[in-house]
Amino acid sequence: MAGERFPWHEDNRFELMIDGGAFFPAVLREIDAAQSQIDIELYLSSSGQASQRLISTLLKAxxxxxxxxxxxxxxxxxxxxDKERAQxxxxGVELRFYNPLRWFAGSRNLHRDHRKLLVFDQRVVMVGGMGLTDEFCQPDEHGQIHWHEQMLRVEGPVVDDWQKLFERQWKLCERAGLPRLLRLRKRSGRVPAPPQGDAGLARVAHIDSRHVKEMVSCLLAEIARAEQRVWLATPYFLPNWRIRRALKRAARRGLDVRLLLCGQQxxxxxVRYAGQRYYRTLLKAGVRIHEYQARALHLKTALVDNWISLxxxxxxxxxxxxxxxxxxxxxxxxxxxxxxxxxxEDFQQSTEWTYxxxxxxxxxxxxxIGLWGLVNRLVMRWFGIR
Incomplete structure (x- = not known):
């Protein structure tokens, strides 16, 4: 299955939830409603109120x-x-960890599983940017969630592909502490073009480090055929030259091109300083750049006309x-x-840069900007990242 490109599916249903005050209770409800199987794959998790609530609900399941x-x-x-892992x-929960740090593993220690997906009864998936921490899931003393994030609840045929993606990674982590990392090589291959229609269409897109980079190909293709808008939200803005070129070309064609990025929070x-070295040429091309001020931005969203990737x-x-x-x-x-x-609404709560x-x-x-831009270039050159 390595390098598999998943197809588009019709007749899917979506529910978007913004911020942990909305999506974390929904996660707990899905766990309570599950009848046969729950599969969870997360990057960030730490002990606190949120972890205890989730663990308690899982133990009941x-x-x-x-x-x-x-x-x-x-x-x-x-x-x-450790006590929560032991719980x-x-x-009886099956618990596995992706790529534990190992002496003499070198750069292989840098490979991380950054996915966030939860599959319930092979029928419902929730995908987005959730971390299992109080900062993502629990309001503070002022009733605010620290991280501005989202999760998408999906039902329909596309859930089968999410299950396949989870099963593949689960097998790779079968031997605890010794995951079998994919050999690093670039893959070529075309991703499926979007079908005709304007409702219920969905497909799974994934990245396996350097092994599969289909999300970049998809984004570039959508920007190239966009007719109205290209809106991107991301907390860490260090795009490769192809994405930067595509954004500038879209703006010069007269499209509404906007970036929603992190402000000082x-x-x-x-990373913010290193990414700001790209602002000048983007602004000059007509790209609008907004730095979010209300809270810490963690959204990862692309909206190109009516095509969405999150x-x-x-x-x-x-x-x-x-x-x-x-x-x-x-x-x-x-x-x-x-x-x-x-x-x-987020653009309105942002500071917009001008040339x-x-x-x-x-x-x-x-x-x-110059200092951290130089550090970024040196690190990228050292690891051969383009």
């Missing part, structure tokens, strides 16, 4: 005879306490080189309108 399998990234789950295993400020993929150099990622691609008029609505503002940028800020 196991007690009524539901098979529960949980696959976590070994690095992303480092703050999940899961002692109750970001967990990796150096999930775990950030479209940055590092993601595309090292990570396992998965997005739900959708063509659905109603969902596109929902995505456009919430992105429009004149860029020209007037202070030397301290430019120094940070």
């Amino acid at each position: 196991v007690s009524r005879g539901v098979q529960v399998r949980v696959m976590l990234d070994a690095v992303g789950s480092k703050e999940l306490e 899961l295993r002692d109750a 970001i967990d990796h400020p150096a 999930g775990s993929c950030n479209f940055d150099h590092w993601t595309l080189h090292w990570n396992l990622e998965a997005n739900q691609q959708v063509i659905d008029q109603a969902l596109a309108e929902q995505v456009a609505q919430y992105l429009s 004149s503002a860029w020209q007037q940028l202070g030397w301290q800020h430019r120094l940070q």
